[in-house]
Amino acid sequence: MNNFVIGIESTAHTFGVGLCTVDGKIIEDFSSHFVPEKGGIHPREASEHHTKIASNILKKALEMVNELNGKIIGIGFSQGPGLGPCLRVGATIARAIASYLNVPLYGVHHGVAHIEIGKKLSNARDPLVVLVSGGHTVITALEEGRYRIFGETLDISLGNLIDMFMREAGYPSPAGALCEKLAKESNEITDLPYIVKGTDLSFSGILTAAVRKLRNGTSIKVLCRSIQEVSFSMLTEVTERALVHTGKNEILLVGGVAANKRLKEMLRIMAQDHNASFHTIDKWNGDNGAMIAWVTALLLQFGSPLDVNKSFVKPLWRLDEVDIPWKG
Ligand code: AMP
Ligand code: MG
Numbered sequence: 001m002n003n004f005v006i007g008i009e010s011t012a013h014t015f016g017v018g019l020c021t022v023d024g025k026i027i028e029d030f031s032s033h034f035v036p037e038k039g040g041i042h043p044r045e046a047s048e049h050h051t052k053i054a055s056n057i058l059k060k061a062l063e064m065v066n067e068l069n070g071k072i073i074g075i076g077f078s079q080g081p082g083l084g085p086c087l088r089v090g091a092t093i094a095r096a097i098a099s100y101l102n103v104p105l106y107g108v109h110h111g112v113a114h115i116e117i118g119k120k121l122s123n124a125r126d127p128l129v130v131l132v133s134g135g136h137t138v139i140t141a142l143e144e145g146r147y148r149i150f151g152e153t154l155d156i157s158l159g160n161l162i163d164m165f166m167r168e169a170g171y172p173s174p175a176g177a178l179c180e181k182l183a184k185e186s187n188e189i190t191d192l193p194y195i196v197k198g199t200d201l202s203f204s205g206i207l208t209a210a211v212r213k214l215r216n217g218t219s220i221k222v223l224c225r226s227i228q229e230v231s232f233s234m235l236t237e238v239t240e241r242a243l244v245h246t247g248k249n250e251i252l253l254v255g256g257v258a259a260n261k262r263l264k265e266m267l268r269i270m271a272q273d274h275n276a277s278f279h280t281i282d283k284w285n286g287d288n289g290a291m292i293a294w295v296t297a298l299l300l301q302f303g304s305p306l307d308v309n310k311s312f313v314k315p316l317w318r319l320d321e322v323d324i325p326w327k328g
Contacts, residue, residue: 002026004065005074005300006097007292010090011082011110012134013041013174015050016289017061020297022073024120029290030060040163040173047085054093061289072101074305076296079107080314081135087313095308104305108295110287111136111319112147116298117291118254122279128248130239130267131319133255133287134159134174137201137235139242142324149320150242151199158231159257161203165227168211169220179224180260186221192230199238206231228262236266243274253280256287302326 002021009016009031016031034049036042065072077094080087098105114136115129128141128150137153156164159176166175192209195202210223243251251271253264258280271278284290299305302325 002068002070003073004070005076005293005296006061006072007108007289007294007296008075008077008090008094009110009287009289009292010050010086011078011080012086012287013046014287015053015057015089016287016292017057018289018291018293019061019064020290020293021070022297022300024294024297026068027290027294028061028064029284029288030057031288032057036172038172040167041083043083043085046083047089050086050089054089058093072103074104074106074296074300075101076106076108076292076299078110078113078292079311080110080317082110082315084313084315087315091311091313095311099308104300105308105311106296106299106303107306107311107314108292108299109317109319109322111138112322112324113291113295114254115140115147115252116295117284118252118279118281120294121281121283122252124250124252124277124279126248127250127252127279128239128243128246130235130251130253131255132158132235132253132257132263134163136255136319137203138319139199139239140319141246141248145324147319147322147324150245151201151238154197154200154202155204156207158203158235159255161207161231162227162257164207165210165223169214174256176257176260179228180262182221183225183228183262186219186225188222189226189229190218190222192226194230194234196234196237199241201234201238203231228260232260232263232266235263236270239267240270240274243271243276249276251276251278253278254285256285258285298326
């Protein structure tokens, strides 16, 4: 009989249930994404989507456990950071299953999950990690039991910059893939503010300037290309500085924005200049349940369970506040 853990993701637009054997040999994801008709992700609307879809998704995961003659021995959920109403859907379901099955409950940090699934699926061992998603833009590495942050955004995330700009142009979120496609259709670049402060980044000035240029008639294709070139160059610069500072010889790119080919190209070229290897993953870069299940399996082995009565969600949980009980 296979011993499984279940991981529930519900920080923002995705409701996902992941399955993982405790040794990480079988790993699967059942996810559903909330797509707003227009505009950004409204927390209440997204949480309603999660509530509606949850039983269906959960059923698929439980059926798979049955088919594989498995047994569930632990439940994890994204405890934060994220949108409060969305986080509470996942937390409530996780608590209910943990109590019903009488198995331990684990709180997973969403950013740690993006990183750990990246490490598992790429062959990076001790990388400098670039985590770029809707919620995070950080350059980090595991040092003495915590993900230490060597650089991060001072305002909005890179994913938000792209999505908020695209929204101004009339495209619903997430629109990173569309931005990448439009960027490829332009050879021209227009000036946008390049803001690096030490090892930190600021993207809000780019957004303001790009929106102003859009309203003044600059083509969306030129603006998509320019936003990518400027913001990705900024990110590559601070990653290079962190690489030299930490002396690491691997770079791992994870999170939803890691799907972008131009970003991968820039980081790969910079890594080569420093004789470092570049790693990323194709599957499970966007939000999913599998990454939560995998960290639940790690926590089952190395961490401690949560007391159900104290399993509150943490919408503002920082990556560098999380104790990491495993090495490498
Ligand atoms: P996550 O929160 O990890 O699911 O990441 C979602 C973010 O990734 C959103 O801001 C998307 O717009 C962004 N994203 C997805 N695909 C791409 C892409 N090809 N280029 C840039 N950003 C992307
Ligand atoms: Mg994410």
